[in-house]
Structures are given as structure tokens and as C-alpha cells.
Amino acid sequence: GAPSFPAPAADWWNFVARSPSLLREVEECVGNISLPRCSQLRRSFALAPHVDELRGSRRLSPLMQAAQDCQVEEMKSLRQIFHASLQTRDTVNRSALHHAVASSCFEGAAFLLESGSEIDLQDSLGLTALMVAIRSHLVHPNLVLLLASAGSSPFMVDKSDQSAxxxxxxxxxxxxVRLLLSLWCPSRSCHLLLACKNRYGRTPLAQASAMGHSEVVEVLREYGAEDEEVEEEVDLEAAKQGTTRKERREEE
Known part of the structure; x- marks a missing residue:
């Protein structure tokens, strides 16, 4: 019989995209929906909104959900057969590429980039896919390399003026840090990039120093980062939170 629609209906698209036997039938009928054997699927498709208009049980579009689960073949089916858009965003303005990267899904991210995903789309916090990859507790250098090599701009900043x-x-x-600087500053002269400060007045070197990341400090200096005179005292906890000690006292 015709495929039934689970609640919410968006999950049905993911079900179809990951079901080889049903997918073959759908693929044949998409090209010629008037075939007699396609009548049941025709009724199902008539009931279903476009794949980009639906949100699944996780409030994600089918393509985002597949990206989050790193179901690459499912992602390919949604794109190639159902024409799922690469530009669809979720409630925090994240794209399928953001979700693939957040799940450390290298193959999925590579597929989305090859399909034309915009590399520097920003979410509601201003984070690009590269920033999401870097902020992860388990940073995968190959994924960072993929995104940086695909053209992510070194000068993109989030809403706190913080770059990759x-x-x-x-x-x-x-x-x-070394991987990014070797790509963006092959001549080892990165003064302009490394002199950029976030909204709290901290350069990458100042932030790394405040948090005790000595190896990072060494790499940054190797690429031209310069120490600055610190105008106000900064403690480790403040550095982690992105605030100065003075600002924390004012908040208290």
C-alpha cells in the first residue's frame, strides 16, 4: 500500500530516503509519476508538503536531521531525488552544514560543500560551520582542514567579534591553531589577523595567555602575534566566560 505518514510527517521523508526498496520505487516514480504503478505513491506525495517545509521530531528539516545523524546516503537521496534545499535553516538559524559539522560528520560535510552549501552561513550567534567545528570538545583536524580549504574566511566573526x-x-x-595559520598565513606574517580583538578587547594571544594555553601562545607568537600591555586585570574564570574582572564586579 501507499506509505503512511508518521507524526510529524517530516520523519516520513527520512524514512523513505533510508529505505532502499521504497527509495527505488520512489526514484522511478519521481521521473514519471503518471505510471499506473505509481498511483499509490502519487496519492502520498499529494498529501506531503515539500521536503523543506516540514520539521521532524527534533524540529529539523529532513536534510538537517540526516546531517545530524550523519546518514550520508540519506542526505544524498534527499538532495538528488527530493531536491532538499541547502539554504533551509532551523530555529537558531543553523543549516544542514552546521548540523553535519556539529556531529563531526566529515563525509556529510564534504557532500554538502560539494553540493554547493554556502561555507560561511552564520547561525543566530554568528557562528560559521568552521567555528562550530573548532568549539567542539572533540575537534577533528580533518574537518577543520576541509572547511578552511573550502574557503571559510579567516576574518568572519561571531556576534562577540570572535573569529575562528x-x-x-x-x-x-x-x-x-597551527593548521589554520599555515593555510591563511603561509608567509608566517599574520599580524592583521592576530591583532583583531573580540568585543571585550582580547586578541587570540591575550585569550590564550589568560587561559594558560602555553602551546597555543607559542604558535601565535611564531606567526607574529605580539604581546600587549594589559590595561586591567584578567583572571582565568573571566577569560572562560568572555568577560573581564571589572565587568564581573559590575554585574555583581
């Missing part, structure tokens, strides 16, 4: 290099310094991952 700034977030790498905050995370304390010297490997990621």
Missing part, C-alpha cells in the same frame, strides 16, 4: 582563530585559541588546541 580566536575560538581555536580559546579552546587551547595548538594543532588547530
Amino acid at each position: 582563530i580566536w575560538w581555536s585559541s580559546w579552546r587551547g588546541n595548538a594543532t588547530t
Whole structure:
């Protein structure tokens, strides 16, 4: 019989996209829905809104949900057969690429980029996919390399004026910092990039120093970062929260 629609209906699209036997039938009928054997699917498709208009049980579009689960073949089916859009956003303005990266799904992220995903789309906090990858507790260098090599801008900043290099310094991952700087500053002269400050007046070097990330500090200096005179005292807890000690006292 015709496929039934679970609640919410968006999950049905993911079900179809991951079901080989049903997918083959759907693929044949998409090209010629008038075929007699396609009548049952025709009725199902008539009931279903477009794949981009639906949200599944996680409040995500089918493509975002597949990206979050790192179901790459499912992602390909949703794109190639059902023409799911790469531009659809969730409630916090994240794209399928954001979700693939947040799940450390290298193959899924690569597929989305090859399909034309915009590399520097920003979510509601201003985070690009590269920033999401860097902020992760388990940073995967290959994923960072993929995104940076695909053209993510070193000068993109979030709503706190924090760049990918700034977030790498905050995370304390010297490997990621060196990887990004080697791509963006092959001549080892990164003064302009490394001199950029966040909204609290901290450069990547100041942030790494405040948090005790000595290996990151060494790499940043190697690429031209310069120490600055600190105008006000900064403690480790304030650095982690992105506020100065003075600001914390005022909040208290």
C-alpha cells in the first residue's frame, strides 16, 4: 500500500530516503509519476508538503536531521531525488552544514560543500560551520582542514567579534591553531589577523595567555602575534566566560 505518514510527517521523508526498496520505487516514480504503478505513491506525495517545509521530531528539516545523524546516503537521496534545499535553516538559524559539522560528520560535510552549501552561513550567534567545528570538545583536524580549504574566511566573526582563530585559541588546541595559520598565513606574517580583538578587547594571544594555553601562545607568537600591555586585570574564570574582572564586579 501507499506509505503512511508518521507524526510529524517530516520523519516520513527520512524514512523513505533510508529505505532502499521504497527509495527505488520512489526514484522511478519521481521521473514519471503518471505510471499506473505509481498511483499509490502519487496519492502520498499529494498529501506531503515539500521536503523543506516540514520539521521532524527534533524540529529539523529532513536534510538537517540526516546531517545530524550523519546518514550520508540519506542526505544524498534527499538532495538528488527530493531536491532538499541547502539554504533551509532551523530555529537558531543553523543549516544542514552546521548540523553535519556539529556531529563531526566529515563525509556529510564534504557532500554538502560539494553540493554547493554556502561555507560561511552564520547561525543566530554568528557562528560559521568552521567555528562550530573548532568549539567542539572533540575537534577533528580533518574537518577543520576541509572547511578552511573550502574557503571559510579567516576574518568572519561571531556576534562577540570572535573569529575562528580566536575560538581555536580559546579552546587551547595548538594543532588547530597551527593548521589554520599555515593555510591563511603561509608567509608566517599574520599580524592583521592576530591583532583583531573580540568585543571585550582580547586578541587570540591575550585569550590564550589568560587561559594558560602555553602551546597555543607559542604558535601565535611564531606567526607574529605580539604581546600587549594589559590595561586591567584578567583572571582565568573571566577569560572562560568572555568577560573581564571589572565587568564581573559590575554585574555583581
